[in-house]
Amino acid sequence: MRKLLYLAACLCLAGAVAWRSSAATMPLANPDDGTVEDGVFKSEYFNLSYPLPPGWIAGLAGPGPSTSGYYVLGSFVPAGELTGTILIAAQDIFFAAKPIDDVMAMTDEFGRTAAKVGGMKIDRPPSAVRIAGRRFGRVDFSGVGLFRSTWTTKIRCHFVSFNLTAGSRALLATLALSLNRLGPADDEETARVDPVCVGGYADAEHLLRKVDPAAVVPAFVPIPVRIVVGGDGSVEHVHVIRATSGQRDSIERALGQWKLKPDEIDGRRTEIETGLVIKFTPTGAVHYLPGNRTAPEAESE
Amino acid sequence: MSRDRSGYSALLASFAFAVAAFALSGPASAQQDPGVRGGPPGAGGSLPNLITCGVNPGCGQAFFTAAQVFFTSVFSVTGGIDDGAALGVTNGGPGLGPRFNLNQCAGCHAQPAAGGTSPRVNPQVAIATLHGANNVVPPFITKNGPVREARFVLNPDGTPDGQVHELYVISGRSDAPGCDIEQENFPAAIAANNVIYRIPTPTFGLGLVEGISDLNLVTAFNSNQALKSQLGVSGHFNINPDDGTITRFGWKAQEKSLLMFSGQAYLVEMGVTNELFPNKRDNETTPSCQFNVLPEDMTIFGTQDPVSPPTGSTASDFSTGIVNFSTFMRLSAPPTPVTSASAVRGSVVFNNIGCQACHVTQQQTAVNGLAFLNSSSNCPPTPAGSSASCEVTLNPYSDFAVHNMGYGLADRVTQGVANGQEFRTAPLWGIGQRIFFLHDGRTTDLVQAILDHASPQSEANAVINNYDLLPPQSKQDLLDFLRSL
Numbered sequence: 001m002r003k004l005l006y007l008a009a010c011l012c013l014a015g016a017v018a019w020r021s022s023a024a025t026m027p028l029a030n031p032d033d034g035t036v037e038d039g040v041f042k043s044e045y046f047n048l049s050y051p052l053p054p055g056w057i058a059g060l061a062g063p064g065p066s067t068s069g070y071y072v073l074g075s076f077v078p079a080g081e082l083t084g085t086i087l088i089a090a091q092d093i094f095f096a097a098k099p100i101d102d103v104m105a106m107t108d109e110f111g112r113t114a115a116k117v118g119g120m121k122i123d124r125p126p127s128a129v130r131i132a133g134r135r136f137g138r139v140d141f142s143g144v145g146l147f148r149s150t151w152t153t154k155i156r157c158h159f160v161s162f163n164l165t166a167g168s169r170a171l172l173a174t175l176a177l178s179l180n181r182l183g184p185a186d187d188e189e190t191a192r193v194d195p196v197c198v199g200g201y202a203d204a205e206h207l208l209r210k211v212d213p214a215a216v217v218p219a220f221v222p223i224p225v226r227i228v229v230g231g232d233g234s235v236e237h238v239h240v241i242r243a244t245s246g247q248r249d250s251i252e253r254a255l256g257q258w259k260l261k262p263d264e265i266d267g268r269r270t271e272i273e274t275g276l277v278i279k280f281t282p283t284g285a286v287h288y289l290p291g292n293r294t295a296p297e298a299e300s301e
Numbered sequence: 302m303s304r305d306r307s308g309y310s311a312l313l314a315s316f317a318f319a320v321a322a323f324a325l326s327g328p329a330s331a332q333q334d335p336g337v338r339g340g341p342p343g344a345g346g347s348l349p350n351l352i353t354c355g356v357n358p359g360c361g362q363a364f365f366t367a368a369q370v371f372f373t374s375v376f377s378v379t380g381g382i383d384d385g386a387a388l389g390v391t392n393g394g395p396g397l398g399p400r401f402n403l404n405q406c407a408g409c410h411a412q413p414a415a416g417g418t419s420p421r422v423n424p425q426v427a428i429a430t431l432h433g434a435n436n437v438v439p440p441f442i443t444k445n446g447p448v449r450e451a452r453f454v455l456n457p458d459g460t461p462d463g464q465v466h467e468l469y470v471i472s473g474r475s476d477a478p479g480c481d482i483e484q485e486n487f488p489a490a491i492a493a494n495n496v497i498y499r500i501p502t503p504t505f506g507l508g509l510v511e512g513i514s515d516l517n518l519v520t521a522f523n524s525n526q527a528l529k530s531q532l533g534v535s536g537h538f539n540i541n542p543d544d545g546t547i548t549r550f551g552w553k554a555q556e557k558s559l560l561m562f563s564g565q566a567y568l569v570e571m572g573v574t575n576e577l578f579p580n581k582r583d584n585e586t587t588p589s590c591q592f593n594v595l596p597e598d599m600t601i602f603g604t605q606d607p608v609s610p611p612t613g614s615t616a617s618d619f620s621t622g623i624v625n626f627s628t629f630m631r632l633s634a635p636p637t638p639v640t641s642a643s644a645v646r647g648s649v650v651f652n653n654i655g656c657q658a659c660h661v662t663q664q665q666t667a668v669n670g671l672a673f674l675n676s677s678s679n680c681p682p683t684p685a686g687s688s689a690s691c692e693v694t695l696n697p698y699s700d701f702a703v704h705n706m707g708y709g710l711a712d713r714v715t716q717g718v719a720n721g722q723e724f725r726t727a728p729l730w731g732i733g734q735r736i737f738f739l740h741d742g743r744t745t746d747l748v749q750a751i752l753d754h755a756s757p758q759s760e761a762n763a764v765i766n767n768y769d770l771l772p773p774q775s776k777q778d779l780l781d782f783l784r785s786l
Contacts, residue, residue, distance in 0.1 A: 066535030143653040
């Protein structure tokens with residue numbers, strides 16, 4: 001009997017270790033992992049679902065992520081005649097060319113840019129609106145027979161934008177109303193807790209252990225990398241946003257071994273998400289550049 | 302009262318014809334490419350205000366003129382055949398082959414003037430058998446098709462190739478006795494889907510492009526990020542692997558400078574070795590096809606003007622061919638646009654639907670000025686109080702970055718950090734007088750060229766959707782605007 005109990009305890013312990021290892025290595029979702037199923041766009045990373053307007057389908061696929069952390073999450077069109085389009089995009093705040101991290105500042109910037117385009121009319125100046133429980137910056141504009149509306153919100157270190165284009169004001173209004181159906185990716189009873197966004201966290205002040213990736217050509221190309229750091233300071237997830245396969249492998253292998261000072265909020269250790277840019281030189285050296293610093297997350301509720 | 306039967310019959314015939322024409326016609330075209338803009342060439346001359354040289358104030362213009370003559374000269378294997386005489390241009394000298402695409406820079410770069418792009422009649426057909434050469438014209442070269450170079454995507458062992466494989470060999474030419482190499486097997490490459498094509502890029506205004514500082518390129522690229530983010534557009538620059546600076550010439554922005562472009566083209570397109578590329582591509586394998594001392598284009602060592610009679614530009618006479626070529630391009634003026642009411646409306650359409658996200662209208666050269674312009678004599682600017690304006694504003698309609706153009710335009714060749722789906726934003730200045738479009742010259746129809754921007758994974762999809770949503774007149778205005786450039 002004692003031997004049986006001993007064996008059961010060993011098996012339980014082995015199972016616990018295996019579960020922990022598996023949980024630590026289970027890949028986390030990335031910003032460009034969204035899917036369309038049964039007429040609904042879903043993104044696990046952004047915890048977002050968007051039922052497409054009736055009769056709308058996925059259009060041509062967009063490009064992969066850019067070196068500045070810009071993603072085309074989805075492009076949608078009506079199934080028949082083209083009367084409008086919906087483009088969902090995301091910009092990683094850590095890597096944007098301009099270090100803006102406030103939704104209204106981003107919306108104002110877009111409004112200013114649009115106003116300078118000859119023949120473009122701002123129909124609705126940049127304004128803050130609340131839709132589906134989220135704070136958005138909205139600006140409507142039109143010109144040459146096209147009516148457009150850009151809605152921007154901040155989710156998990158990214159500006160996510162819904163860019164609506166229509167050949168008529170009536171259709172544009174319909175598309176805008178469709179955003180009321182935005183919701184979480186999964187119906188969850190408990191609120192999901194995402195890592196806290198902290199720009200520039202992987203710096204000398206916080207790095208406890210660093211392993212340099214082996215340099216892989218091409219040199220000089222900025223490689224944006226997003227990492228999720230666990231409560232114990234281990235790197236739980238490495239997302240090399242854009243690189244060659246050789247560079248990606250090298251960086252994932254190295255950064256997966258990094259250790260950082262755990263972050264604490266109200267005395268509790270918490271997961272954080274941060275970004276950095278890596279450049280290899282022709283001599284094989286590795287240069288690290290911090291991503292844009294960000295203000296505390298305050299937009300989602 | 303009698304009827305005028307002849308008039309009645311004519312009226313009836315006209316009516317019948319109109320009915321028949323209406324019945325047989327398809328839907329009326331909503332918009333049409335107006336076609337190549339007629340009239341005199343809008344390009345081909347020199348920049349105004351070229352540098353003056355003290356006692357020789359016309360030195361800049363003289364160098365341009367002499368360099369232009371060199372650009373139009375015709376080359377042969379040993380220099381003994383003067384094919385230029387029939388064309389009214391000079392004998393360029395030796396160096397052609399052993400493999401080549403054509404024997405004259407201006408033969409490919411011809412439309413609408415020397416320095417341009419592919420002409421309407423392809424000179425690559427006639428040269429295949431010129432002077433007894435044994436070549437067979439490849440299937441992708443036709444009399445009324447674009448001038449093309451061919452690149453193989455993969456090597457026989459499956460590793461990436463991407464290099465130019467010249468169309469022709471000098472075997473059989475009267476000035477290549479004993480040379481017996483074979484043409485590339487293009488039918489096999491085509492059957493294996495292993496060949497892609499490129500057409501010549503126009504060279505007008507490239508000195509100004511070369512003079513845009515990296516900082517100004519980046520500034521212009523970043524200035525419309527908000528606009529790009531609404532349209533699915535991103536892009537990035539191609540870079541020099543040696544020093545990390547931005548490269549900007551060629552279909553994938555793979556070339557760093559006009560001199561490098563000249564040297565590379567001189568060797569690869571015509572076979573002429575030079576001081577940047579001093580070895581023949583077939584040097585070791587085809588000794589029977591080597592006829593000249595190398596490099597065939599070299600700096601003159603003597604003190605007496607080597608050109609007889611002198612061209613009027615000592616700088617040109619003593620410079621190498623590649624310096625002459627690059628100087629011709631550097632000193633050339635950008636194309637001059639024309640205007641019309643429709644083109645003005647079309648420019649508004651161009652900006653509204655998002656074409657300008659990549660085809661950025663304006664760029665600026667470096668603040669230090671351009672050494673070959675007279676207006677730069679006061680540059681760099683003196684401290685406060687200087688009124689010298691050293692930056693030159695140009696309108697190339699390009700950000701000179703590379704963008705993902707999707708499956709439809711992919712050529713599967715990587716150059717620098719531009720992958721097989723990425724291409725440099727083609728400058729649109731001068732497009733009004735171009736015949737063939739896109740990197741391989743696949744269409745002569747601007748409407749088709751616009752629509753070909755859209756395919757899976759292309760950054761242009763949203764902008765092309767905006768184009769599709771336009772009313773017909775706005776589309777026509779856009780086409781008229783493009784043909785005005």
